[in-house]
Amino acid sequence: MRKDRIIRIEIKDAGMKSLVDTTSTPPMPDIRLAMKAGELEGWHSQRYGHPVTRLSFLAPEEDMTVVRQWLEGGVEVSRLPSTTLTRSFTEAVHAALTDFRQAALRSNMITAPLRAGWCLRTKEGRRLAPQRLTLLSPNAKAPDLALRQHKIYDNGATATVEIMGDAMRLMASAPKIEDPSLYSEIAAVDIIATRQADTFDENGTASGFSTETVGTETLRVARYARYTESEVRATALALDDFRVIASIPMAEITAGMGWTEITIPEGTLANWQKLPKPTDNARPESGSAGQEVSIISAETSPLSLGLPEEEKCVRGVTLRGMFPREGTSIELWGSHHRENWHRIASAKGAHIAGLCGVRYRWLKVRINTKLRAGDFLEALTFTVA
Numbered sequence: 001m002r003k004d005r006i007i008r009i010e011i012k013d014a015g016m017k018s019l020v021d022t023t024s025t026p027p028m029p030d031i032r033l034a035m036k037a038g039e040l041e042g043w044h045s046q047r048y049g050h051p052v053t054r055l056s057f058l059a060p061e062e063d064m065t066v067v068r069q070w071l072e073g074g075v076e077v078s079r080l081p082s083t084t085l086t087r088s089f090t091e092a093v094h095a096a097l098t099d100f101r102q103a104a105l106r107s108n109m110i111t112a113p114l115r116a117g118w119c120l121r122t123k124e125g126r127r128l129a130p131q132r133l134t135l136l137s138p139n140a141k142a143p144d145l146a147l148r149q150h151k152i153y154d155n156g157a158t159a160t161v162e163i164m165g166d167a168m169r170l171m172a173s174a175p176k177i178e179d180p181s182l183y184s185e186i187a188a189v190d191i192i193a194t195r196q197a198d199t200f201d202e203n204g205t206a207s208g209f210s211t212e213t214v215g216t217e218t219l220r221v222a223r224y225a226r227y228t229e230s231e232v233r234a235t236a237l238a239l240d241d242f243r244v245i246a247s248i249p250m251a252e253i254t255a256g257m258g259w260t261e262i263t264i265p266e267g268t269l270a271n272w273q274k275l276p277k278p279t280d281n282a283r284p285e286s287g288s289a290g291q292e293v294s295i296i297s298a299e300t301s302p303l304s305l306g307l308p309e310e311e312k313c314v315r316g317v318t319l320r321g322m323f324p325r326e327g328t329s330i331e332l333w334g335s336h337h338r339e340n341w342h343r344i345a346s347a348k349g350a351h352i353a354g355l356c357g358v359r360y361r362w363l364k365v366r367i368n369t370k371l372r373a374g375d376f377l378e379a380l381t382f383t384v385a
Contacts, residue, residue, distance in 0.1 A: 004315055007305045007382045011321070014365075014380060015301025026120070026182045028131050029253055030175055031189060033116055035138055035168035036261075040104055043163075048148065051163045053096045055145070055222070057088040058156040067157050070208035071150045073220065086205055088156070093206040093224050097142065100163055101196075105272075108264040109167040112196035113137040113236035116170070121247070123187045124295050124370060125282040130192060135236055138168035140229040142199035144214050145222035161222065164214055169261050172248065176256030183250050191246040191262055192278050194239035197232050201225035243275035244282075296377070299366040302338045305382055311336075311359035313385040319350040319367060321378035328369040334360030356385075 043051035059067050063085040069077050081089075104111045117133035143165030150159040172191070177183065204225020212221045227235070246264045268275065276282070305312060317332050331346040332355075341364070345352050365380055 005384050007384055009300075009303060009305070009380045009382070011377045011379055014303065016298045016367075017301070018298050025128060026186060028120075029177060029183075029189075031118055031132065031253065032173050033118070033132065033134065033136065033191070034171045034173075034259065035110060035136055036171055036259075037138075037166040038107075038109055038169040040100075040107060040109060040167040043100065043103060043167075045162070048162045050143075050165065051100060051167065052148065052160060053100065053163060055089075055092040055096055055159045055161055056156070057085070057092040059085045059088065061155070064152070064154070066208070068152060071147065071152065071157060071159060071220070073211060081208065086207065089208065090204075090206040090224070093145065093222055094200075094202060096145065096161070096163075097200060097224075100167075102270070104167040105270040106267060107167070108266070108269050109169055110136070110138050110196065110269075111165060111167050112139060112142075112199050113232055114194050114196045115236060115239050115242070116191065116193040117242070118172075118189050118191050119278050120183075120186050120250075121188045121190050121282055122185050124185075126295065127190060127244075127278050127280075127282065130242065130278055133242075135233070136170075137233070137236070139165040139199075141232050142224075142226040144212070144219075145224075146214060146217075147209055147220035147222070159209075170246075170264065171259050172257070172262050173259045174253045174257050177254040180254040183254060186250045188247045188249050189253055190244045190278065190282075191248065191264075192242040193245050193272075194236075194242055195272050197236035197239065199227055199232050201227065242278055243272055244278060244280075245269065245272070245275060294371045296367060296369050296371055299333075300364045300380070302335065302362040302364050304362060305384060308361065311361050312363070313356065313359045314344070314363060314382055315355050315385055316351065316353040316383040317365060318352075318381045319365075319369075319377065320381060321376050323350075323369050323371055323375045323377065325349050328367075330368075331366040333364050333366065334358065335362045335364075336360060338362050 040051055045052040060082055063082050065077050066081045101111050115133055116136050117130045119130045120128040143163050145161040146164055148160045148162050206224035209220040210223055245268050246262050319330055328350050329348050332344045332352055333341045334344050335341045345355055
């Protein structure tokens with residue numbers, strides 16, 4: 001009786017090549033994004049409906065008639081504001097706009113148009129293609145700064161202005177999924193967004209107040225170099241550097257959720273540029289205590305096991321190395337002439353055993369597994385009759 005032989009093929013000699021990921025992609029759930037106005041802490045006013053702030057600026061004595069005309073209206077003055085007044089007023093306006101935006105970002109609120117969407121993230125940390133990339137516009141352009149109160153001094157003034165724009169919170173909704181098993185390999189939905197579009201020219205100048213109609217009111221409104229609504233929209237639509245800003249567990253999505261505020265980790269939007277991109281791998285949902293995991297899907301080249309002219313009956317195959325046995329699967333394929341291939345057997349884990357029957361001249365093995373930091377694939381061993 002012929003004794004079985006053990007033939008070992010080192011992985012480095014097996015001609016391994018990656019396979020196209022044939023894992024079926026689950027259907028995309030119907031997740032929608034929207035915004036709602038929120039109260040920005042420290043900026044809210046009981047008296048007015050929008051956030052308020054102060055503009056404090058200095059002016060030379062000869063410019064005080066210009067300052068009074070800006071704040072009180074009435075008779076036009078013939079002289080233009082000095083460079084000193086223009087610079088001081090511009091700095092005050094730009095500081096107010098920037099402070100408002102930065103305060104909103106620190107509170108994870110949105111004040112200017114941006115693009116947003118979402119993507120599914122697998123338990124292994126791989127993000128699938130982004131979905132529902134849409135333009136969200138809390139305010140179509142930079143806000144009006146409406147004069148509400150003022151106080152004039154000998155060398156300048158302080159004006160209380162209402163920022164006629166909203167700070168918004170990001171919301172999401174999704175209908176209940178009837179078959180949650182379709183998403184058994186999905187850990188979460190990652191919310192992605194670009195930075196917010198610029199709405200005013202930081203190199204432009206501000207030039208006092210003028211009377212304008214805002215909604216149903218006639219107000220004194222600060223004049224500054226704002227971009228038009230169409231310019232802001234065009235800028236926002238061109239943004240394509242998306243970052244992951246939040247995650248929703250897949251269990252919440254499958255259970256269904258009405259319009260719900262998305263929980264964004266504290267300080268996220270204020271540090272947008274440091275956030276991961278959708279193309280970056282995330283940490284796995286479970287497994288090796290949070291270690292990074294590489295997904296391996298590959299097959300060997302056709303193997304003759306050193307006997308190219310002899311038909312071989314393989315009794316078993318074992319994958320050797322250091323890797324998690326759970327989540328690993330292997331397949332053994334055979335061919336007579338390397339043209340038509342037939343799957344002989346498959347198994348979950350690193351070992352196929354108990355084979356008998358058809359003999360083949362050529363063999364190959366397909367491997368699916370995960371490698372943590374420090375793991376490796378070493379060799380394949382074949383038990384051959």
